[in-house]
Amino acid sequence: MTALPELPPSDRVRIRFDPDGARPREVRVPAGATLFDAASWNGIAVDSTCGGHGTCRKCRMRVVEGDVTVSRLDPRAFGPEELRAGWRLACRARAEQDLRVEVPPLVTRPKAATVGVGRQVILRPALQKRCLTLPEATLADQRTDLERLRDALPDLELRVDLPAIRNLARALRAGDHTVTAVVVDDVLVDVEPGDTSGRLFGIAFDLGTTTLVATLLDLATGTPVAVASRLNPQQSHGADVITRISATMTDPTALERLTALAHDGLDRLAGEVCADGGVGRGEVYEIAVAGNATMTHLALGLDPEPLGVAPFVMASRSFDDLTAADLGVRAHPRARAYVFPALGAYVGGDIVAGALASGMDRDRRVRLFIDIGTNCEILLADGDRLLATAAPAGPAFEGAAIRCGMRAAPGAIEGVKISDDDVVLQVIGDVEPTGLAGSGLVDAVAAMVAAGLVDASGRLVAPDAPGVPPGLAARLQQVGQERVFVLHFRGDDPADSLYLSQRDIRELQFAKAAISTGWQLLLEEQGLTSADVAQVLLAGSFGSYLGPAAAVRIGLVPDVALLRIVSAGNVAGEGAKMALLSVRERAAAQALLEEVHYVELSDREDFNDRFVERLAFPV
Amino acid sequence: MTALPELPPSDRVRIRFDPDGARPREVRVPAGATLFDAASWNGIAVDSTCGGHGTCRKCRMRVVEGDVTVSRLDPRAFGPEELRAGWRLACRARAEQDLRVEVPPLVTRPKAATVGVGRQVILRPALQKRCLTLPEATLADQRTDLERLRDALPDLELRVDLPAIRNLARALRAGDHTVTAVVVDDVLVDVEPGDTSGRLFGIAFDLGTTTLVATLLDLATGTPVAVASRLNPQQSHGADVITRISATMTDPTALERLTALAHDGLDRLAGEVCADGGVGRGEVYEIAVAGNATMTHLALGLDPEPLGVAPFVMASRSFDDLTAADLGVRAHPRARAYVFPALGAYVGGDIVAGALASGMDRDRRVRLFIDIGTNCEILLADGDRLLATAAPAGPAFEGAAIRCGMRAAPGAIEGVKISDDDVVLQVIGDVEPTGLAGSGLVDAVAAMVAAGLVDASGRLVAPDAPGVPPGLAARLQQVGQERVFVLHFRGDDPADSLYLSQRDIRELQFAKAAISTGWQLLLEEQGLTSADVAQVLLAGSFGSYLGPAAAVRIGLVPDVALLRIVSAGNVAGEGAKMALLSVRERAAAQALLEEVHYVELSDREDFNDRFVERLAFPV
Known part of the structure; x- marks a missing residue:
């Protein structure tokens, strides 16, 4: 409800x-x-x-x-x-x-569908088909083909382009005056001979920096027909948005290549879900895309450089009249595309889609929405106002900046427990551990803070510090000049083991300080404290894996009852589905642009002081 | 005025x-x-x-x-x-x-221009350029590029597509924040770096069945820069619209070829006028096209078959959101195109343009507008209503159906006088005559009726008929089974001479009967007679050459004082120029669609009776 x-x-x-x-x-x-x-x-x-x-x-x-x-x-x-x-x-x-x-x-x-964070969406897609039998012309009724069609659709004020008129004329004669008008919003996308009104499909895309996800939806019933995902092929030009923006700044041909890669990725997924669902590409008349501002700019062939340097300016917040072809997706030749609008260069369409899917705009409770990644987007809703900000968390969670870091893939340590004198690892895929995922990093540091292995200032204690049990003391080693904590021994040399270094802990410390400064400032802006927060939604592929207890333990999220911390899943993709299912939801997404007050952190004089204040781990 | x-x-x-x-x-x-x-x-x-x-x-x-x-x-x-x-x-x-x-x-x-039939048009083109210096972004002002542009143009509600956003972003950085917005109607066509506001051009096309004409206009001043014309390259598929429509019905590849030929013809002319005028193709941001319904359908790649058979249905009366590229014209990559709307399958955009150029919609006088060709379009305005019809005149005026007929080109007889016993010919280009142009045909028949060589029923008299002088009697010869009147002897055999046959006279007779039935019925519809007509405008390339006296003599036009019969010239082309010069004139053309009452002749029970009544020549 x-x-x-x-x-x-x-x-x-x-x-x-x-x-x-x-x-x-x-x-x-x-x-x-x-x-x-x-x-x-x-x-x-x-x-x-x-x-x-x-x-x-x-x-x-x-x-x-x-x-x-x-x-x-x-x-x-x-x-x-x-x-x-x-x-x-x-x-x-x-x-x-x-x-x-x-x-x-x-x-x-x-007809309704349940999507997003328990949202019930009544089917009212922008895409509709209308089967019509038009009266034949006579010398007494010489209305043109188009006038005949318009008169049969008195409730629509259609925008009609040349190819649609061409097809209308053909279809009227081929279909013996029974035709099906394909309409998206107010655009006549096509006119098909005969009655094809039962077949209408759309594809919702989550255009992630790391992963692309496509869901094929039957828009006659609102049901998902097929889902597919793949890594964003732009990975070859960098794991995060900043690296990809830099690529376009140093190499004038990179933008074109990145755009082509995005198009290729989306188009392959479209092919996969159509094949899986037994749906012709030509039966897909609309796509919806939720991505961050950089991914959106790159996919649309827009220079992302201004997003990468202050004052972080987008070319545009929203894009009208896009077609699937503008995003490289082969669907119906004139299929339309809805691309989620962005609030700011670092609070993009993915967050707007996420806010929509989680109903951030329609709730009386105080709710925090935190999408954790290199760039961490934070929304605060209190039933009255909706505030947003972006915190520069850095690459700690992506694994790149962490010595033994890796993506959340088989072999990655995703959970770490320290009980008494021992360390228990939870590894993806039940294989020998090969690295440390972002959630494992948070878990490990939380456990080490609790066990007294990391002090409030974030420093690894010495092996001989008082109270350190011998099993754990043995794990406190040196690699080069740096103190490390070994999670998993491989051979005799600690440098060969899987460990957490002092610098890794600093990276996480900086990230959590940036993020917690973000939500802290938003709460203050509304005169609220952590105690007022009724729900914390953790979004994004990383947020979904994060253990709430550990996140609270290190101060990454507000200290609330663990049941109030909810993994929201792939909310961007859910938002994209909602946009296909309902024009009302799409209007709500557009309205978010007006409703949300964006708080720029890098502009605030007190940001650095606050950041330093929040570096410490709660002990 | x-x-x-x-x-x-x-x-x-x-x-x-x-x-x-x-x-x-x-x-x-x-x-x-x-x-x-x-x-x-x-x-x-x-x-x-x-x-x-x-x-x-x-x-x-x-x-x-x-x-x-x-x-x-x-x-x-x-x-x-x-x-x-x-x-x-x-x-x-x-x-x-x-x-x-x-x-x-x-x-x-x-800034105003005189165009059309003495029309003074105040410059107010749909195309405008605005040079803007946009404030640079700061952390306190993170408006997007597009928002910055929109805010600088508060009087416009721009429609902006993806390429325009791409160019805006580029131009802002290349032009050091001084840019020129190129706008056609409400569409942002481009954003150019720096100040280019002095250079804005459009091309007006007269898309005739026989001839294509292009006029390059400087839309900053309203002055024509260069003009060029050429034969419509579709000639190879037939001289008139019916032959070209038939071509598409018998050969499934003909439509594509005819479209390509139209595109090629228009594009070559665009190249010529741009070269002549020293204007880059990229500085042409809009084109306007006036053509009949068939030429318009063919140029837009629309199947013309329904135009050729009853009930004569167009695909559409008007076309929105066209680009120059839709008509094959290489101009600015996103140059817009305005195509004159049509009243009916046989009262096309050329006639609407002509009515606009001749101010048919804004005059208290009773005026007839007659565009003579294979299909003859007739408009009647009386300051109150505007009536239109199309009369099937047949090919008499095009030369094709006349034994010695030819186009109005060097060698063509364009005027014929009979004085006493002799025939005086007026020949285009002052060379030996080689054929008879449409205007010469009308002149010759008018002179022969006046000289008693053709009787009221349209029959050539016998050489020995009473009152025929010997010099003229010698010209009344037989060619095969048919009586002919020799205009110019070549050798001894009359079959080698330039002559007018009995069948030629019948062709003209049918044409003039169809045309005069047309205007007669329009006059009756308004309760008027020929005596009420204050002005007859003769339009089209044929109408411009026609001698008013001869036209009255054979009953082709109403019997009014000759000074009231005015050659209007290439009014379709003038209308196209007006559409480029002024959005108000364009709106007036659109309004004509609502104002004009179309009278379908082929639907009228009394048409055949009237037609037979008007076959006779006034004697």
């Missing part, structure tokens, strides 16, 4: 829904919302086969107290008696005042 | 302009028109360098009686004293009631 979005009270009206046979529900919605949307947002089932487009005339409700504004009274929907009794089509009736509304029992199952 | 368009009186307001030093002018304009437009439409000179876009603040006027609605009060334009005294910017002030307005003396010359 989705909570209500919160806006200033003056813009709100109260609606009491009385669903047949269920308990009444009172909701508050923005004035001007349709009864259909008000019900959809609040999980109240409404009959509809057209998804609120005003054509199926199934979303009947009876207004029993107050009055609604009706944008278009459909004379075929109700008789005069019914109108007098208050019956209206929910998708055409706008709530401008407080209302009581009776909702009749369901005749058909409403 | 352009007359006012006439609309229902309730929508009109009266404005009395008092220009400094000139006599007052009272005009009536649609309520809601700006003072700028009201003055422009009525030839009252207004200072302006931005063309009414609200940026130059030069179009100052003082409202001394009544009050105007101001859409956006520019605080930099006037002080409080001036505002109280009634000073307003004319382009921002809308007339919603009767007004008296003082117009100050001119400081600069208004």
Whole structure:
């Protein structure tokens, strides 16, 4: 059940829904919302086969107290008696005042999908198909092909380009005047001969720095048909965004290559999910893409250099009128593309998608959203305002800056426990450990702080320090000039073992200081403390693996009850799915751009002081 | 001086302009028109360098009686004293009631061009360039490149596509933050580094069935820079539209070839005028094209078959969002294209352009517009309604169906006089005659009717008929089974001579009957007779050569004083120029689609009776 979005009270009206046979529900919605949307947002089932487009005339409700504004009274929907009794089509009736509304029992199952962090999304895709049988022309009716089509779609104000007109003319003759119009938003994408209205698909892409994920969705039913993922092929030009931006600055041909690699990666995934799902590429009429600002710029062939240097300026926050071809994806030749807008150079479309998927904009609770990576994006919602910032966490979690670091792949240590005198490792794939993943790093340092092996200042203690048991003291070794803690011995030389060095601990310390300064400043900005935080959502592939206890232990996240720390999973990809499933969700994503107040950390005079304050580990 | 368009009186307001030093002018304009437009439409000179876009603040006027609605009060334009005294910017002030307005003396010359049939067009192109110096980004001002641009153009609601964003980012850095935005209508076509605002060009195309004409216009000044023409290369697939349509019906590859030929023809002309004018192709940001429906369909790659068979259905009347590339013209890579909309399959964009250029929509007089060709388009305006029809004239005027017919080229007889006993020929290029042009055909038949060589029924008289002088009788010969009239002897055999056959005369007779039935029915539809016609405009390359006296003599045009019959020249091309020069004229062309009532002749039961009635020659 989705909570209500919160806006200033003056813009709100109260609606009491009385669903047949269920308990009444009172909701508050923005004035001007349709009864259909008000019900959809609040999980109240409404009959509809057209998804609120005003054509199926199934979303009947009876207004029993107050009055609604009706944008278009459909004379075929109700008789005069019914109108007098208050019956209206929910998708055409706008709530401008407080209302009581009776909702009749369901005749058909409403089309909805559960996505994101428990979000129920009523199907209302930007993509729709309309099967039409157009009257044949006569000398008395010489309307053009296009006029004939427009007259059959009076509820749409179509934008029609030349190829669509070409295909319309062909399809009308090939399909014996029965054709299917393919519409995305207000764009006539194609006109197909005959009735193809049952086949309409979209692909949601998570365009990650590390990983690309594609989900093929059946937009007639809202169900996922196939999923595929692969490493971002841009990896060859650097593991993180900064390295890739640098590549374009030093090599004038790199941008073109990076763009081509992104296109190739997305296109291969599109091919895979279409093959898996038994769907033709030409049946995919829209794609949605959620990526950070750098990945988005690179995929669109936009110079990312200004993102890499202060003052961190994007070419554009959002992009209109994109096609799948602009992103290198071979789908229907005129398939459209929705690319998530970005809040800032370091709070990109992936975070907007994540905020959407986790419902950050529609909750009264104080919630923190933390996407941990080289660049750590943080959102704070308190039901009133939505604040965002980006903290420069550095590469500690990616493994690159850590001596024995590696990605979260088979052989990676992802969990570390220290009990009494021994170290217990949790290794991905149940094989001999070969390196330390980001979550293992956090776990290890948390355990070492708890065991007194690392002091509050982040220094590894000496082997002979008081209270260090002999088994652990044996692991405190020297490699070169540096003190290390051996996690896994390989041979006699500690340099050959898997260990954590003093410098590794510093890297993590810097990262956690940057991140915690970020959320700390956001909380202060709203006059809140850690104690007020009702939920911490950990997002991103790293965040999903992170152990809440360890994260609290080292001060990476606020010190709240562990049950309140939730792994949100691949929220960017979920957001992209939501954008395909519902224009309303897409509008909510766009609205986030206006609602979110971005706090630039590098601009703040007190950032360095705060950063230093938060370097210490809680002991 | 352009007359006012006439609309229902309730929508009109009266404005009395008092220009400094000139006599007052009272005009009536649609309520809601700006003072700028009201003055422009009525030839009252207004200072302006931005063309009414609200940026130059030069179009100052003082409202001394009544009050105007101001859409956006520019605080930099006037002080409080001036505002109280009634000073307003004319382009921002809308007339919603009767007004008296003082117009100050001119400081600069208004930019205007004389085009079409004596039309004065105030420069207000859809294409504009704006040179901007954008503030550099700082950490406190992290607006995106696009936001920075939009904020500098508050009067425009730009549509911006991906390539424009790419170029904006590049230009901002290359031009040291001084850039020039290239805008066509509401589309950001490009952003160029530095100040390029002085260079903006467009090409107006007359896309004729026979001839293509291109005019390169400097849209900063409204002046034509270069003109070029060539035969339509589609000639190889037939001389007229029906033959070309047939070609696509019998050969599935013909459409693609015809489209390519049109593209090639237009593109070559573009190259020629750019070379002549010293203008780079990349400086041409918009083209305008006026052609009949078939030529337009072929050029846009649209199947013309439905245009060739009843009920004569177009794919679309108008086309939005076209680019020059859609018409095969290499100009700026994202140059836009305006294609004149069509009224019907046989009253195409060329006629709409012609009606615009000849001001058919803004005149109180009864005027007939006749474009003579294989298909003859006829417009009738009476200050109240605008009627249109198309008459199937057949190929008589094109020369193809006439035994000794040829195009109007050197060697073609274009004029024929019969005095007493002799025939005097007027030949193009002052060479030995080699054939008979369409105008010569009309002249010859008119002279023969006057000389009694052709009777009212259209029959050639016998050489021994009473009253035929011997010199003319000698020219009445037999070729095969057919009687002919020899215009020019070549050797002894009359079959070798240049002659007019009985069948040729029948062809012309059918053509003139079809055409005169057309205008006759339009006149009747409005309750008018020939005597009411104040002006007959003859358009098209054939109409321009036609002798008014001969046209009246055979009944091709109404029997009005010859001075009232005016050759209008290449009005389609003039209309295309107007569309480039002024968005207002473009809107007027679009409005014609709503204003014109199309009368389908082939649908009328009385057409055949009328046609037979009008076969006779007036004697």
